[in-house]
Amino acid sequence: MNATETQEPRIRILLIEDNPTDVELFRRALGVAGLACDLTVLEDGAEALALLRLPDTEGVLPDLVVLDLNLPKHDGIEVLQAMRATTRYTSVPVAILSSSSSPRERAKIEQFRVSRYITKPPDLDQFMKIGFTLKELVAGRR
C-alpha cells in the first residue's frame, strides 16, 4: 500500500502499522498538519525485518520511522532491536505509536533511543495533533 503526497519538501516517513484504520487516521493527521511526505507503510514485523535485510545500496533511508509495537509475526520490539542493529538505520529517528499507555510497554523500549513515545489517543482531535508532533520532530532533525 503505497501513496505519496505532492508537496515540497518531500519527507520520507516509514510507517509500520498493521491496523488499516489507524493508517487512515495517521494519514489524515499528517494531512491536517500539512506535512508533505512520502509515506511508506509496512503491515507487519516480517516485512519490516525484510526491509532491514536489503543490501545497503538499495532503497532510500527514511527520515523517520513510526512504529506500532503490537504487530503480527514479529512485534515492534523485535523490529526496533533489529533496526538498531542494522548500521544504516542506527541513527534513523524512531517514534513509537502505541495503543498502550502502560509504563510496562514504555519500559521495554527505553534502551533503544526512541525519539518520541506517542499513545494513540482515543479522541479524534487529539489523534490529529500527532501530525504536528511529528512535523516538529522532523523539523528538529533537519
Add this chain to the structure above:
Amino acid sequence: MPPRSRLFANMPIKRKLVVIIMSVTIAALGVSGIASVVTDSRLFRAYLGRDLTVLAGIVAENSTAALSFEDPKSAGDTLAALRARTHVVAACILRADGQLFAEYSRDGKPGSCPAPVSADGVRFKGLELIVSHAIVLDQRRIGSLVLLYDLDEIEERVWLYGAATGIILLVSGLVALLLSARLQRVIAEPVSALARTTVAVSRSQDYGIRAQKRSDDELGVLVDAFNSMLTGIQSRDHELKQALQAREAALREAQSARDFLSTTLASIGDAVVSTDAEGRVVFANAVACRLMRRTGEDVAGRPLDELMRLVDEQTRDAVKSPDGPIAEHVLLVAHDGAEVPVDHSAAPIRDHQGNVAGAVLVFRDITERRRAERELRAAQEQLQLVTDTMAPAVTHCSRDLCYVWVSRRYAEWLQSTPESIAGRPIVEVIGAPALATIRPHIERVLTGERVEFQAQLVLPAIGRRWVRAVYVPSFDSGGAITGWVGDVSDITDLREAQAEVARINADLCKSNESLARSNEDLGRFAYAASHDLQEPLRMITTYVQLLARALPAQLDGEPKLFMQNVVDGSMRMRGLLADLLAYSEIGGDPVEPIGDVDLNGVLSTVLQNLQLAIEESGASIRSEKLPVVSGYSGHFVQLFQNLVGNAIKYRAVDAPRIRIACRAEERYLQFAVADNGIGIDTEYHAKIFGVFKRLHGKKIPGTGIGLAICQRVVERYGGRIWVESQAGKGATFFFTLPAEANESKGVTNERYGNTGA
C-alpha cells in the same frame, strides 16, 4: 649397819678380790716377818752367847796374869779394852773367893757389876745378859770374869727387822694392790658385765640382749649358758606374748560381740525378753521394759507372767507363746492393763545338752504399722476413686509383666474390671501380638527411662486401636526398678480425625493452589482484556467522532444525541478499562526496580497531575514532611493521586481542605489523608474498597476502581487501609506501611509547611 661378814658379802666382787689378795699377801708377809724376827732374835741370842763367851774367855785369859800377880790395874786396863763393845755395860773380875778384883763400867760408875754367878755360862736376866767365865791358871780356878751385857742390840735388831718387815709389807701391799687392781678385771669384769647384762635384761624385759663372751674359761661357759638360757626365755617369752595377744584378741572379739549384741538388743525396735527355764525374766531390753511399763531393775528375776499377758485381739483369750513364727492379732497387756497390738514370736533356748534352758520372746509394737496400713488403705482407696473418676487410663505393672493395679477407666477400656485385671499377666489381658508391639518400650522403661510412644495394637477385646502411652518407671524404697506406671490413651479417634484433617488440608492446599492459579489467570485475563479492549474501543470512539463530523451539519435532534451517547459511553468505558488495567498491573511485576521512594516527590508529582482539578476546586492541600520508603514510585503516585483526587472530587460546598500526615508507630508508619468533603456513611466503609464500588451516580464521575487500587497498593506492601468518616463530616483515609521495610528513612513527627496550591 650390816655385820662385818655381810659387809664383806655385799662387797662387789672386784673389791672382794682385792681384799682377799691383800689379806693373803699381808698375812703371809706378816707371819714370815714375825717368824724371821723371832728366829733372828733366837739366833742372835745364841750367837751373842757364843760371842760373849768367846770374848769372856779372851778377857779372862788376858786377865790371868793380872790376877795372879795381883795387879788390879792391869786387870782394869784389860777390862777397859771392852770399851770397844758398846753394849758391855759392866765387867768385873772376881777373885776366886768372890771378891771384886777389877771392874769396868761403861758409864764409869762402880758397883754396877752384877752379882757373881754361881756357874759359868750365859744367863739372861731381864734385859740384860750376864756372862760368867772362869779365870784359870794351871787348871786351877783363880777367879771369874763377869760381863753384863745389855740387850739393846737385840732390841735394835728387832726394831730393825720389824721396820724392814713393815716396809716390805707396805711395798708388797702396794704392789699387790696394784696387781690385784689390774688382775681382778680378768675375773671381775666378765662377771660384772654378766651381772650388768642380767640387770639390763631384767630391767628392760628384753630377752634379745646377749652377754658378751670374753674368754673360754668357766666364765665363758657361764656366759654361753646364760645366753642360751636367754634364748630359751626369749622364745618362750615370744610364745607367751603371742598366746597372750591371741587371748586378748579373742577377749576383745568376745567383748565387741557382746557389745554388739547388747547394743543391737538395746537399739532394735523390737522388744526382746529372755527367760530361764522357770519363766523368770533374765533379760529385757528397753523396748520390752517400755511395753511392759516397767524399768529394767523391776523385771529381772520376776516371772514373766506377772509382768504381762498376751491375749488374742478378737477373742481376748490368752495366747500361748508360739514356738517360732509370728502370731498375729495379739495384744500385749501390761501389768497395769495398758494394751499394745504386737507381732509376737518366741524360741526356746537350749543348753549344750539340748535341754530347754529358757526362752527368747520377741514382740513388735505394731501400733504405727496398723496406722500406716490404715492410711495406706485409705490412700489406695482414694487413688482408686480418683483414677476411677478421672479420664486417664492408668496401669501399674511389675517387672515380671503382670498388672499390679489398673484404673477403672483402663479396665473399662478393655471391657473388663480393675479387680479382674489386677495381678494377671499382661499377655493374658492384651494378647501376645499387642505385648510384642509394646515390648521394646517396656524394656526401655525398665532401664529407668521415661518412655512415650504411639502404637497400633490389636487387642482381643476391642480390636485394632491406636494408643498413646507414657511409661514411667516405679521404684522401691531402695531405688530398684520394680515396674512401671503407664498412662494409656486410646487415640484411634484422634488419629482418624488427624488423618481426616490432613486429608482436608491437602485438599485445601490443592484447591488453594488452583485458586491461586485461577486468580493469576484472572489477573492476566483482566490485564489482557483491559489492554486489548482499549484498541477496538478507541476505534469506536474515533470513528463515531469522524462519523459525527461527516454527517450534515443540519442533522440535529435524536441522531446527534444518540451519537453523543455512543461517544460518552465509549469514553466512560475507556476510563474503566484504563483503571482496570492500572489495577491489574499493581499485582504484576513492576517496570522499575524496587528502590527508595521519596514520598514528598511523589506528592508533588500527584499535585502536578491534579493541577487542573485543584485549580478548579480551589482546594488547599497541606502535608507534613513525608518519609522515604522502599518500593515503586508508580504505585505510590497511584495511591496518593487516588486519595487526593477523591478528596477533591467528593467535596462539600466549601473549598476542599486536604491534610496529609505521617506518624511513626512502633512497627509501622501510619499515613492519613484527611478532607472536609461530603464524608462517607459508616455503613459503606468496608464496601468502598471493592472493585467498581460506587456510592454516587453519574452526578460525580468515577469508575469505582480508585480505592480498590489504593487498597491493592497498600496490601502489596504489607500495609492496611481504612477510612474514618461520617456522612457530611469529611473523611480521613488511613494507611500503614511496615516500619521494618522503611527503617532509618528519616521519618519524624515534625510538622512542615504545606505543599500544593
